[in-house]
Amino acid sequence: MAAPPHSSSSQLFSDDSSLLEALAHVVTPQASKAAPQTVHAVDSAPSSPTLTDAPPSPAAEAHARKSPASYMEGEAYSGVEFGEWGQYMRNKRAKLRVQQDAIRERHCVSDALQGCVIYINGRTQPPYAELRRMIMEHGGQVLPYLDQKGPCTHIVASSLTPRKVEAFRRYRVVLPSWIVECCRVRKKVDWTLWRCPSMDVQGHAPLFEKREEHAAKAVQRTAWRAQSVENDMRSVQLAMEKAEHESDDVQQSTECELNDGAHTPAAFHQRTAIPSDAQHDARKQLSSSPPPLPPAHSPSSAYYTGAGNQHAASLMASPSWRAEHTAANSEFLNGYYASSRLHHLSTWKSNLQDLVAQATTESARPPMDALLHGMARVIMHVDFDSFFVNVSLRSHSELRTKPVAVCHARQGDSVSSTSEIASCNYIARSFGVRNGTSLGHARKLCPDIHTLPYMFDAYYDTSLRFYTLLTRVADALEVASVDEALIDVSCLLASLQSGVCSTEPALHSAYEMHLPTSPTAAHALAEALRDMICDATQCTASIGIGANVLQARLATRRAKPNGAFHLEAHALESFMAPLQVRDLWGVGWSLCDRFHSWLGTRKVGEIIARTDEAHLVRQFGPKMGKTLWDKLHARDTSTLQAARARASVGAHISWGVRLSDTPQLVAFVERVCAEVAQRASRLELVGAQLSVQVMQRAKDAPTEAPKFLGHGRCTTHHRSSKLHPTCEARALMHAAWPLVQSLRIPPQDVRGLAVSLQRLQPMLRRMEQPRLAFPVLPSADAALEGSEASASSPPSPSFHIPPASQLDLDTVAQLPPAMRACIEARIEQNVMGASAAHFAAQAPHVPSASLEAQAAPLGLDAEVLAQLPTPLRHEILHAAAPQTPHRTAKRHASSSPRTPGFGQKCKKSPARRAHSVSPAKHATLAVSPPKNSAFPALHALAIDPDVFYALPAHVQADVYAEHMAAHTHKTKLRKEKAKAPERTAAQRRRHEAEAAVQYEANIRLRGARFPDSDPVVQEAKKCVGESVGRDPRASLVSAPSTHTGMLHPYLPLATFRDAVRDWYATCGHAAPNPADVARFECVLLACVRAQPPALGTISGMLAWLAYLVENGVPAWKEAYARVDSAVKEAVVAHVRGRLA
DNA sequence: TTAGAAAGTCAG
């Protein structure tokens, strides 16, 4: 329904096939473990750089006083045994007191707060560090932890959650301004005048307020409080001037909430990153290289606390305009998603992830951790420079020397445009413009800025070329976004260095060319890759190189624009210390601000000096604390993730949502549900849990948000409920509406809605059921027989099915699965060429013209098809080519409808395409059974779809859940444990031997110059086979190497045989159920259709059935004869009588 | 205490 991005270029598809080609080549990552050396290299670096250039801040002083031995000899500093928690806490309190006393001695200004023992709760203004200094300077004590044991006289808090309100009921809870005031007048003032307003609320306050609401609140306080706010601000200023010396840190101070820039609650937290000048490398060779970037201009609260958008308000006054241009319009979602850059970004990422996942699981792959045993990792972060602009400038080279931005707004000079800039070039950035800046604001900063429209197709096209290249060369690959990838090149680099001839001569020679001028070999490789990327895409990319993902990302910052940078271990410490904590990937505005309020600094070096891991954990939680501490030290144990099992699928919208009444709201929720249903069904997933998220205009927010049709300040509400696993729109609505309704939000105040499915399971497509329930003969089926007979002809190969356009498809839809499968199979037999069917299946949801293109070759009426319920249409189109390979192409098509030229251009059948990938290629590298790729959900969990679908439904659910859990567990383990698993010496030796073989095999397979019989390749296969074969449940688990799949592309004959034996054993004494016979025939016809046809299975099965029925009842013999002739006929037609 | 729901954060 949502019109996905359109491809105007048929070129795109040829690229897609070349991508697939590359996919077949890729040498796959297995979860690689961080090389121990990497960690050690970081560990051994001095962890607390001394900040000699920094004037001492209070916290830093506290830290400085920690190190001298003088006060470390007291009891407070005696060590504790592991587990003595109580003692530890006592010691800790005492230790902090010692530090406080030390500060007080030096700074005592007055005794206004004498006798006060104060606990500071949460984020405050002035920040924690500043309050703490003030309290101690005026004779008070700061209680580090509120644990009921110490005597606490006051709690300082800006706002409190209901739970905290309850917990603090017995305390004097004051605003931070109370401290400021006491310090100002140098005496203790009446605390009740500064009582924290949260304490007055009797529990019905919203659970949380978005930060901009805090900002808004701050401005709206009453007069006497406004005074306090002023004081608070002054203290902040003071703190900054006096204690903070954050020369390059100012742009994030509190005034950022008072100026223009950020646009959304999310954007408020996610303001554009500001590269620090210090790290901007001035030696850029590009002639157009801009001067160092100025700090970005800070966001304006006028944007979200100020007046609403008058223009929008006047438009909104017209009911007809509203009906036409807002979510009240039933066509709104389609148009919206077609133009939303963020929607495209998300969709592309997901598509690309699927492509890569498929590529990396389909190729032979030596275990990466084995390869890397004893080898330092080399990770590269590859990122196009100002991607959208870069792509557009290919056709606008006259603008290369001008400031350029991509956004929706047209060229003009209005400074009131609220259109967001998706991407701007580095010249525009030199004016302070950033990705995400509103165009109006950008024009104030840079009146000459040129705007260019979006070219969504071109971006994805470029991206496919990019990934085609990367999958060909990288050891491992993770999709970070449409324009950004992480690659592991450890092995590639090693083979280049050792002179092993690469399959990529271009890469090899470019590498050799850059080697003499590059500081490191990795750098030369990066430059070579950059050359190739530029050749392939006509766009410049930058590459950061590091020993882990985090370091590679950090290096990219310095590499940009149009450069490469290798962050080497010896330079880490000096590189890290001056960074802003915001520069670390995963640290956003919220964390950054929390650091600032807590420690009074945002600099990595200073944060490390002022705190430790335990405090970080206390402050940010167990996981965040730990990872933050690691990140501050440039440690990162994450591995590249080629495939990840999806855990949710949903659709969000929070723009243009302006509804006037409940019927409109109902219709809107319904449409979003339909959208989710469609997305889930394309993924062939059903969900057992549904959640909705509704954004409600904040009470005091203007009706029309400052951003045109934006959501403005909102409170967000989540609700979720369980449901019977489904992806049907109506079922989703059935679950979603009560949830939305329960929130009792006036429809006029709804500003955004998200619906998503969780607890996903693979959809049981009906075409799969003959396999599933194959031998089963439920009695219900017998009861249905009558209706089957009356509904249509008996399901025999000879029965007549009218042309599809004349079938009542709704009736067909209600037939029992077996009947439908049969009819669908018959429809499919009319298909002239598999390729048409394949492409039809690729884009089953495209309306109008393209639907017709799909329908025609199937003998279906496009109009009828268009009117079908989506799942049924999907199913019918899918039935036409159930065994077509390359589900990825299908996924791809789901976001890029075909152009008319597409079908013509790709005359080759998909199967042929797969086989023509690389004629010279070794069999083991050939594309694996097409079926594997058709089940991304299963694939991500390494479940063999064949086996999976052969299981009874209830067992399927268990198996899936089990694998899902195992997958999650494994991911967690990978993250937590980077070190190599402990092994016995013997195991290690064996492992190393295997690794050597794998390594060798890897290189040979890469070279594609070795035949199947190559002893090394065979040895490598054996290793992989062995390790898989031992698990008793291995049959449920796809081998990491797919060669077994190559040898037995389909269900093992034995499985078929057992199924048929059971079937015959159950009812061999009587006539077989016609539906089951039809199923059996369908299964065999599917074998015929398969590429290559599973001839062994077919003849084996026919022989087996012949054997079984040899002495059986005539009905069975008849059944056999029917199936036999039908199948043989099909085979003859299909493969020109080779079997006969 | 703990499981599950809700809320918050982050990236591009």
Add this chain to the structure above:
DNA sequence: CATCGCTGACTTTCTAA
């Protein structure tokens, strides 16, 4: 004309037993 503030993963916090 405006304008297209998405999406999924992950963590923490809250709540109901």
